[in-house]
Structure formats: structure tokens, C-alpha cells
Amino acid sequence: MxxxxxxxxxxxxxxxxxxxxxxxxxxxxxxxxxxxxxxxxxxxxxxxxxxxxxxxxxxxxxxxxxxxxxxxxxxxxxxxxxxxxxxxxxxxxxxxxxxxxxxxxxxxxxxxxxxxxxxxxxxxxxxxxxxxxxxxxxxxxxxxxxxxxxxxxxxxxxxxxxxxxxxxxxxxxxxxxxxxxxxxxxxxxxxxxxxxxxxxxxxxxxxxxxxxxxxxxxxxxxxxxxxxxxxxxxxxxxxWFLDGTAQTTPPDTALQNFVERHKNLIYIGFGSMPGNDPTAMAEMIVKAVSQAGVSAIVATGWGGMENINWPSNILAVREVPHDWLFPKVDIVIHHGGAGTCAAAMRAGRPSIIIPFFGDQPFWAKRLHELGVAPRPIKPAKLDAAMLARRIKTVLETPAYRKNAERVASKIAIxxxxxxxxxxxxxxxxx
Known part of the structure; x- marks a missing residue:
């Protein structure tokens, strides 16, 4: 056929x-x-x-x-x-x-x-x-x-x-x-x-x-x-998950080394959504990561954040296979796209979602209802202090991780x- x-x-x-x-x-x-x-x-x-x-x-x-x-x-x-x-x-x-x-x-x-x-x-x-x-x-x-x-x-x-x-x-x-x-x-x-x-x-x-x-x-x-x-x-x-060598082979040595060296590791990626001022978004991310006391991998995507001078506790990448990375992080912070939501839940990892438009608010609400994400953050209200508080809350609340792992077990079958x-x-x- x-x-x-x-x-x-x-x-x-x-x-x-x-x-x-x-x-x-x-x-x-x-x-x-x-x-x-x-x-x-x-x-x-x-x-x-x-x-x-x-x-x-x-x-x-x-x-x-x-x-x-x-x-x-x-x-x-x-x-x-x-x-x-x-x-x-x-x-x-x-x-x-x-x-x-x-x-x-x-x-x-x-x-x-x-x-x-x-x-x-x-x-x-x-x-x-x-x-x-x-x-x-x-x-x-x-x-x-x-x-x-x-x-x-x-x-x-x-x-x-x-x-x-x-x-x-x-x-x-x-x-x-x-x-x-x-x-x-x-x-x-x-x-x-x-x-x-x-x-x-x-x-x-x-x-x-x-x-x-x-x-x-x-x-x-x-x-x-x-x-x-x-x-x-x-x-x-x-x-429909794309499985392959990405699950066992790291995309590059720098990323592999960063993952191995850092604890309390989070992922941040907004695809093409950082808005009209990607520099301001990057500065907000740096402050939030510092205030939360974590390390982060930031996927710059199409968002215009490629030329930022990131500190040593943040590694910026153009893109990264979610199936390889997400099981290795503690939180997935994203815009609520259907694919990213699916990958985070499959990995059994809680999300923090900042939905911008389209179907993103729908998925953000649904993941919150499932107990795998706190209440979504409205983009207009997003700042470093708020994001840092959400990161700390998710890390300090085991229920988010347990709920995510429960959903992952159902997806797996x-x-x-x-x-x-x-x-x-x-x-x-x-």
C-alpha cells in the first residue's frame, strides 16, 4: 500500500x-x-x-x-x-x-x-x-x-x-x-x-x-x-512518538557533559514564542534560574535568543531531542505546544506552562487538571520572581512528579x- x-x-x-x-x-x-x-x-x-x-x-x-x-x-x-x-x-x-x-x-x-x-x-x-x-x-x-x-x-x-x-x-x-x-x-x-x-x-x-x-x-x-x-x-x-537512536546517543558532547555535571536541572523552551523582545525574555530566564537555584538547558528554537551571553549554569541549544533530554531533567518549562506536552508526560516529568495562543491554553489547563503542572502562567504576568517561585514549588511538591509518572505509565502501554x-x-x- x-x-x-x-x-x-x-x-x-x-x-x-x-x-x-x-x-x-x-x-x-x-x-x-x-x-x-x-x-x-x-x-x-x-x-x-x-x-x-x-x-x-x-x-x-x-x-x-x-x-x-x-x-x-x-x-x-x-x-x-x-x-x-x-x-x-x-x-x-x-x-x-x-x-x-x-x-x-x-x-x-x-x-x-x-x-x-x-x-x-x-x-x-x-x-x-x-x-x-x-x-x-x-x-x-x-x-x-x-x-x-x-x-x-x-x-x-x-x-x-x-x-x-x-x-x-x-x-x-x-x-x-x-x-x-x-x-x-x-x-x-x-x-x-x-x-x-x-x-x-x-x-x-x-x-x-x-x-x-x-x-x-x-x-x-x-x-x-x-x-x-x-x-x-x-x-x-x-x-505518534518518533523513537530512535536519540534515546541512547547524546546529541553532542557539550550537552552530555552539562547534563552529567548539574543537579536540579530544568528545561526551558518556547519554540517560536518569545515575543517581540527575545533579549528581555533571556534576561528574565537568567534571573529566574538564579533565584530558583537551579541549572537550565534553554532551547532557543526560532525565538531569536541565539546570540545571548548565557551564564555557566545555563546551556543554550538550538534544539534538542525531547525523548533523550526530558527524562534527564526535573521540570519541563514550555509554551504548551501539543508535542512538547506529550513528550514531557511521556518522560514522566512535571511541566510549568506559559501558554501564548492557539491550542496552548487548552493543553496548559488540561495538564494542570491532571496534576502534572501548576496553574499556567499568563505571558503578560510572567516575570523572573514568579517563574522562580513556580520552579521551587514544583521541585518541593512530590505530587507533581508522582502524577506525571502515573500518566507516563498509561501512555507507555x-x-x-x-x-x-x-x-x-x-x-x-x-
Whole structure:
């Protein structure tokens, strides 16, 4: 069976698909992975056939306007202005992405397509070519449920103080907005290209209910129970972890030596989220680490903190394999991205989360409910003293570590990749 995997976004959006691809290959299937060009080396290093998608949209994250939009200290007007500017720059880039999706599917002609929602065009394009399609979700964002509100709207309290009606209503509202927006994008692109793609009337939720679009969710039931009001063809498989030599081989000697020399070691990484002033963020981290009396490994990511003069008790790295490092630290401090949350819980380590936007507040709240993280810190209120207090609290409260290890033991017995492959194989046979 030839499986085309298609994803778009940051490393957190790509790595689970690499893991799934490796699992499919190990089962004897052929795999083609379409993803942003910047991840070509990462994907081919894992012996996967790679097809590039334009980097243009994801490159907007490097734009200064993105930093303004995610800056917690910026005013609402400033954020809206920045978001408008980003949206203006994105015009036309969606067509380029859809062109690449069309080309990738047309050239590969796979037996089944597994696509990330950010490559929504794969659904109507795949159907145009008569290819079965499966949607792969890393977060529970498309299907309404009464269990929790949509992550794009306020949570009014435990389970939502307006109850299941409010939760389900928010999910339906956001779903309709997303489905309509994405459908219109594809329809306008198809009309301009005159390629015969028909997206009129396309409805993801109805397709899932009818069984023509299975949706697999790559997270653990130990973290989020599968809602009982979801359609039958919406499944929760467990996480898709990328295992390999990183678990036994340190990335480099300097990092290995630093880990061996320091006790009370924490990890700090915010991906692309440090905001409009990475220097101020770095200074805050240095003070917090000093006040808490710990040592830290700081992942600079895309955040602009590469050229900081760090003290000897802090080691800065561009990136580091979470599966190798997290079991060796005492606390994981991060922005609440789905992938980082998963890696921290798998390692049995407590988190301290500073959520910036998107799905991050949702995961931050969920990890707090599980008892593996204290109450999340709002970015606008983050300072060195507050972060130092949270670090000390987590280190001095054994329950956080015990709860994290309990969740890790449940995650360990799941086989998310095998479960996903079973769903994909079934979809391809229909």
C-alpha cells in the first residue's frame, strides 16, 4: 500500500507524521511525506520519501509582525493590526500551497492520503482523483463535543459553567467558520486554476459521520478521554512518538557533559514564542534560574535568543531531542505546544506552562487538571520572581512528579502508531 502523508506547520506538526511514516514502512508499506521544504533534511534523515510543499506560509512566522501579534504585552489593537498585516501578506500564498498539494498527489498517485487539517486541500483533491482520505488531528479542534469548549473560545470554568450546551455550541460555531473558510479557499483556487476540483458542499463533520472521512486523533486517552458524543469514525489512537537512536546517543558532547555535571536541572523552551523582545525574555530566564537555584538547558528554537551571553549554569541549544533530554531533567518549562506536552508526560516529568495562543491554553489547563503542572502562567504576568517561585514549588511538591509518572505509565502501554495504521489500512480498503 502506498500511503501519502501530508502535513504543514512547525516541527511539532511534522514530527508525528515522520513517526507514523516510519511505522508504516516497518509494516511493509510505501510512504511519501509531503511537508514544508525546510524539513527536507529531517524527513530524509529518517529514510522517508519527501515531497516539498511551499515554505512561504510558514515563513511568515519569521516575520516581525508575527512576533508583534504574539507579544503578550502588546495591546489588542496592536495585535489585530499585526494579524491583519500577516493576513495581507498571506494572500495568494494559499493558492501556492494548494498548487503544491495538487502536484504532490497527482505525481504520487497513492492508495490512500492521510492529511493534517492545515493541508485541507488534500480532501477535495484526493477525492477528485478517487483516492481514499483520512484526516489526522494532533489536537481535538474540529469535532464539537459537550465535554469541553472549543479551544478558540473562553472556557467559563470547570466543564464550562454553562454546561455541555455551551461547550458543544462553541465547537459548532468555530467548526462552521473553519469549514466555510477552507471550502471557499479551495473553491476560489479551483475556479482560478480551472482544474475541475469540486469543493462545493464539502462538510468535514458530515463526511466523518457518514464514514467517508475517518478522523484519527494522535493523542492519549490518558490525557483526554474520547468524547462519547463524537461520531463513530472519529478515533483516538494514542501519541505518534518518533523513537530512535536519540534515546541512547547524546546529541553532542557539550550537552552530555552539562547534563552529567548539574543537579536540579530544568528545561526551558518556547519554540517560536518569545515575543517581540527575545533579549528581555533571556534576561528574565537568567534571573529566574538564579533565584530558583537551579541549572537550565534553554532551547532557543526560532525565538531569536541565539546570540545571548548565557551564564555557566545555563546551556543554550538550538534544539534538542525531547525523548533523550526530558527524562534527564526535573521540570519541563514550555509554551504548551501539543508535542512538547506529550513528550514531557511521556518522560514522566512535571511541566510549568506559559501558554501564548492557539491550542496552548487548552493543553496548559488540561495538564494542570491532571496534576502534572501548576496553574499556567499568563505571558503578560510572567516575570523572573514568579517563574522562580513556580520552579521551587514544583521541585518541593512530590505530587507533581508522582502524577506525571502515573500518566507516563498509561501512555507507555498505548501503541498509537499501530492503532493509526489499522485505521488507515481499513480506510484504504473501503
Amino acid at each position: 502506498h500511503v501519502m502523508l501530508m502535513t504543514y506547520g512547525t516541527r511539532g506538526d511534522v514530527q508525528p507524521f515522520v513517526a507514523l511514516g516510519r511505522g508504516l514502512i516497518d509494516k511493509g508499506h510505501q510512504v511519501t511525506l509531503a511537508a514544508p521544504e525546510r524539513f527536507a533534511g529531517f524527513i530524509t534523515d529518517h529514510d522517508l520519501e519527501f515531497t516539498p510543499l511551499t515554505d512561504a506560509l510558514i515563513a511568515l512566522m519569521d516575520d516581525p509582525q508575527f512576533a508583534h501579534a504574539s507579544d503578550p504585552k502588546a495591546s489588542a489593537l496592536a495585535k489585530l493590526t499585526s494579524l491583519f498585516a500577516i493576513g495581507k501578506k498571506a494572500r495568494g500564498l494559499h493558492d501556492t500551497l494548494l498548487d503544491d498539494i495538487f502536484r504532490a498527489i497527482d505525481q504520487a498517485k497513492p492508495d490512500v492520503i492521510v492529511f493534517h487539517p492545515k493541508t485541507f486541500g488534500a480532501l477535495p483533491i484526493g477525492r477528485h482523483f478517487g483516492i481514499p482520505v483520512v484526516m489526522a488531528q494532533l489536537i481535538p479542534s474540529f469535532i464539537p463535543t459537550g465535554d469541553y469548549p472549543h479551544m478558540g473560545v473562553p472556557d467559563l470554568g470547570p466543564r464550562g459553567t454553562l454546561g455541555r450546551w455551551y461547550n458543544r455550541a462553541t465547537g459548532k460555531l468555530i467548526y462552521r467558520l473553519l469549514n466555510t473558510t477552507l471550502r471557499r479557499q479551495v473553491c476560489r483556487w479551483a475556479a482560478r486554476r480551472q482544474n475541475g476540483i469540486n469543493a462545493k458542499g464539502l462538510d468535514i463533520l458530515q463526511s466523518c459521520k457518514s464514514g467517508t472521512l475517518p478522523i484519527v486523533h494522535a493523542f492519549s486517552k490518558a490525557v483526554i478521554n474520547r468524547p462519547t458524543d463524537w461520531p463513530t469514525h472519529a478515533t483516538v489512537t494514542g501519541y 498505548e501503541d498509537g502508531i499501530s492503532n493509526a495504521i489499522a485505521e488507515i489500512t481499513h480506510a484504504a480498503s473501503q
